[in-house]
Amino acid sequence: MDFLNNYLIYLIPVFGLIGILVMAIKAAWVTKQNAGDGDMATLAGYIADGAMAFLRAEWKILGGFVAVAGILLAWSGTTVATSSPVIAISFVIGAFLSAFAGYLGMRIATKANVRTTQAARTSLAQALKVSFTGGTVMGLGVAGLAIIGLGSLFIVFYQVYVVKVTGSTVNGEAMAKALDVLAGFSLGAESIALFARVGGGIYTKAADVGADLVGKVEAGIPEDDVRNPATIADNVGDNVGDVAGMGADLFGSYVATMLATMVLGREIVSHDNFGGIAPVLLPMVIAGLGLIFSIVGAAMVKIKSETDSVQNALNIGNWASIVLTAIATYFVVQWMLPSGEFHMVRDEVNGVVKATVIPFTKNGVFGAIVVGLVVGTLMSIITEYYTAMGKRPVLSIIRQSSTGHATNIIGGLSVGMESTVLPILVLASGIYGSYYFAGLYGVAIAAAGMMATTAMQLAIDAFGPIADNAGGIAEMSRLPEEVRHRTDNLDAVGNTTAATGKGFAIASAALTSLALFAAFVGVAGIEHIDIYKADVLAGLFVGGMIPFIFSALCISAVGRAAMAMVEEVRRQFREIPGIMEYKAKPEYEKCVAISTKASIREMVAPGLIALITPVIIGFAFGPEVLGGLLAGVTVSGVLMGIFQSNAGGAWDNAKKSFEKGCDINGEIFYKKSEPHKASVTGDTVGDPFKDTSGPSMNILIKLMSIVSLVIAPHLNSHQTATAARVQKEMNKQPMSIHMVVKAEKSV
């Protein structure tokens, strides 16, 4: 096992380097594809410029935030022994790498889009190859940077805090300090992810809703029509929201999952001296394996003819990477973890011996990983059912569109609410099962198993918006029907993968948050989070409310920005003569500016709520109430995330169903029919649900848990309401507090 301690730790960043190398090769390949000509190149240039303009504006704000937060962290790092000002450095590195991962993805996406359009002029197979390779670059970049960053920092902190101080003991305070400082990396990554996801989500939907409301509904021109002043902003939005935002989101999840598992791994090590450093390294090794097998899986995604199924090609690649990773993980677990049964025993606390004996075996750990994979798969399947065309939920919304806008909305809301049932049962079983196999470490490693093939998941996710953009460019450039037909084929698959990707993302966020939650409890040194206590219960209520206000801020921001967009588009149609006859060019840049400004302004409030609430609650009421708050945020956030994402997805596909015609009570309805108009209303309501507030829930719950984990060592005083009452009593009767006081009766 010396090999593990001495060498394996240095191998981890190598996995990341391999990923980045392959990424560079693929990026070079995409860049040298034909970028088209004339209008195509011009329009793609507008999109790329708009996307960069947004990123620059966002970075300006985030730079200030990172500086301020970094200084605060450095200062707070000096106040307790188990932390260090160095946490600020890992915070800044995490923030930078997260932003950089988003940038890389967006750069390649804004190149791959127009090249996909060009490729679609020749064949579907080539168009898939270009768009999916673009997605792969994004996936490998995110995973590679995460592993290099986390792995390298861990090597440094392990050397500085553990090896130098204690020789090479991996348990105890030294290791706790190394991991606490490392948590700054995750905090940095997740903070940027939140702003990128919320900002990008507001941007893309303000543009989308605004473009649709005036273009499709009022002016009667198709989506992505070059005459619509908001169309460039709409296409920019796909890149800043679905690509850069999603990339930063998964970067954050990926890092947070590994970190939480490492913290819990350390607890196993220090309680039982189980397996040396192996439980700490395991999540990073699994991630590394997942990255390598994502490269293998991605290479298997290809089609030969125009009639081959794109969805099947993606599924084959996806399953290959998951199955191969699972098999490899089995052998790695067998090799890394010791044989025999080990027992997690809760220590003696406050003079009370807790005799809970929990067996802990390497097969148990592998079992928990399998639970994670099963949960992720089931969540994707359920999400697809609730949002796919032709299935009961979407059909019910179509039927309810026949009686108007209101019943369409009622139908979508009820589908969204209903769609929480199965995912929650799966998740609850997953929590129960992974805990049964390997305790809280099991819950964390299950999340790590789910997240292992993040590179492949992200390749599939990012392929969607690239194909969407390619279709937009084809439409705007008025290319032949067959080109648009090919990009539509890719886009339709992209819509399905977007929905299943969201199911996967929410499941991983939930398990990650629970892992972080468990890590927080360990680091804060509390024994219970007892909701029978009034103040913990109050914390649970407040926590449950946060996803509601967060969602309200996100969707009202989209509503406001979309209205500004509508007014601008109406103004241009009114004041610039000749737009409708293709004689005058709309002022695209004005719409881009509206989305950019609105999204940057509106992302601040929700972001600050997520960051500051745990700090206030933690310091004012102590770690147990903060634990209640986190539980409330997680449960309510998962529910609101599933509800909103699925309602939005179902509305979207109900609307899309009208393109081929919908049979309602024997009558066929097409586009422009009254039921179709009702379905457009649902789709528009669903837009901010599924692309702004819904997916932001993932980051919200993770970020609040990470903030709590980072401040946990600072939360010493246990100020519960019970404690406050006891304190009040102690002031009066200082002698008798530890005895059972029999009060005098004066009756």
Place this chain on the structure above:
Amino acid sequence: MDFLNNYLIYLIPVFGLIGILVMAIKAAWVTKQNAGDGDMATLAGYIADGAMAFLRAEWKILGGFVAVAGILLAWSGTTVATSSPVIAISFVIGAFLSAFAGYLGMRIATKANVRTTQAARTSLAQALKVSFTGGTVMGLGVAGLAIIGLGSLFIVFYQVYVVKVTGSTVNGEAMAKALDVLAGFSLGAESIALFARVGGGIYTKAADVGADLVGKVEAGIPEDDVRNPATIADNVGDNVGDVAGMGADLFGSYVATMLATMVLGREIVSHDNFGGIAPVLLPMVIAGLGLIFSIVGAAMVKIKSETDSVQNALNIGNWASIVLTAIATYFVVQWMLPSGEFHMVRDEVNGVVKATVIPFTKNGVFGAIVVGLVVGTLMSIITEYYTAMGKRPVLSIIRQSSTGHATNIIGGLSVGMESTVLPILVLASGIYGSYYFAGLYGVAIAAAGMMATTAMQLAIDAFGPIADNAGGIAEMSRLPEEVRHRTDNLDAVGNTTAATGKGFAIASAALTSLALFAAFVGVAGIEHIDIYKADVLAGLFVGGMIPFIFSALCISAVGRAAMAMVEEVRRQFREIPGIMEYKAKPEYEKCVAISTKASIREMVAPGLIALITPVIIGFAFGPEVLGGLLAGVTVSGVLMGIFQSNAGGAWDNAKKSFEKGCDINGEIFYKKSEPHKASVTGDTVGDPFKDTSGPSMNILIKLMSIVSLVIAPHLNSHQTATAARVQKEMNKQPMSIHMVVKAEKSV
């Protein structure tokens, strides 16, 4: 204090009898008012018949349910020592009285409606007098029956289980048994309340949405037009939903609050022998005082001229009853509870002495009651702000109506979500504060304080639908403009009181549920509900999901039933010539039948979810996981209740604002404008939100807590996941379970 033990207990039902007596006098007064003539009498007859038809259909189903559930309860009562088959009897009585209270309210409401119309032909003052007296009958009936029922049963059980068995000791097992059997009364009441609320809610909104979609939107005829075939069903709905449903709901809350406080009062008694039976009797005495002062307050509701403010008159009566009750409560608390400080001390458990010393004084108890009154008041004020015309939230929806249906919906959803923030903060502070003053008993007695003036609250709540019906009858009978003007005045006030009543109801339900939750924990004999345990956390997730599926079932039921209604109305317009020219009478009874059938059928599934889930979870996973489930249901249910009720109320008033004209960016829009049409969509979506699923959340959370409380004595085995893992371990290593096992390392 002997007076307390020996006589006060017999005085409690007397309060109830006074209430019923006053009710009878007021009911006789309403009945002898002029019931109008011609069309008015005919239409009112249709409404009364339709309402009775619904009640009969509902009772047929509920009769079967009560029989089955009663047998199950009787059987289960034989299985544990702390219960008795007699629980089935109190269950049946509770169910009967709850249904009877709803019946009484509906009888008087269907008399008062047409008499209010007739009175409105003379003056506003008289119209208010008739409609408000109708409401008062309802309020006094509900409160009176509840106090008589609960008070009398308690006397019987106290005699049978406590006095006969132990002499007159009020603590210990005997009293626990008496209260356990009494819990059956609350279970019966709340079960009926759930079905009445859900069934009534589906009925009223199916009719309302159906009538509006075809009548207002397609045929362009006003609301309550006699030509609309669904108009009678719509008016019946006001009675079965807003009157009978609401009455059963508050009957259930009122009883549950008293019961939970009594159970927690017994715990104080048995832990500290504090105050004899006083803490157990106190909640019923407070309720009795509240009933008397509700009579006083109701007598103060009157106006003199046409220009007097109806809202002010209601406010004066409401405040008078609250303030008088609070003052009387202060003296009663001083008189009933002993002087000095007493200390709640958690007993020795598992060999561990828990030295938590909590002071407990009579001033603390009064402080907790004041907290309850403040919470109730603040909740009403906040709810009014979020749903009132002319305030920021409703104005924002109006503005967003100018860009179409979709932005109106986005606006309303975001207002609803945002509106959870302040109520949750108030509620969390209320929990913290009332606990600080008097521990868990404080939380319960705070709820009892809030609910004390239920009779007055309900009088105000029931006045709304009576006035609404009166307006409907005036419109249908085509009475002169000035009559409709007077009923509109009353109806507008009724809309405000409906909104504030909902805020009050959700706050009381939340506190009641927490009190029941605390009572459940005590009766189940568990020490913690630790969400750090994986299975308790899984329970929290599943619990949080239940309000979502419950809401989905409710609103999709409304959607389906409304579509059936739309198709029927369209058919009648098509197939019955002359309806539009007032030459042919529509077939009202067909629409009444559709609503009746749909609501009875659709209320079953949500009802069973609420009843069965706690039983399954409790027996399969033990009381601690069930506690996690209850916490999840309560937090998520309160949030979803506030969200849906306020979104619905805000949409409603945004639509109503167009009647007087809305200024959007300097342009004034009226009815039939495009923004108004968008606002009608929002109102229609909001209908099931605010009148079906939203208010059902109250009963859902209370009912699940009561079911848990009733089954608590039966839940012995503590099957947590941790226990399961320990069990698995014990099978292998039977000798070492209570020792810290150091595992061999084979590495």
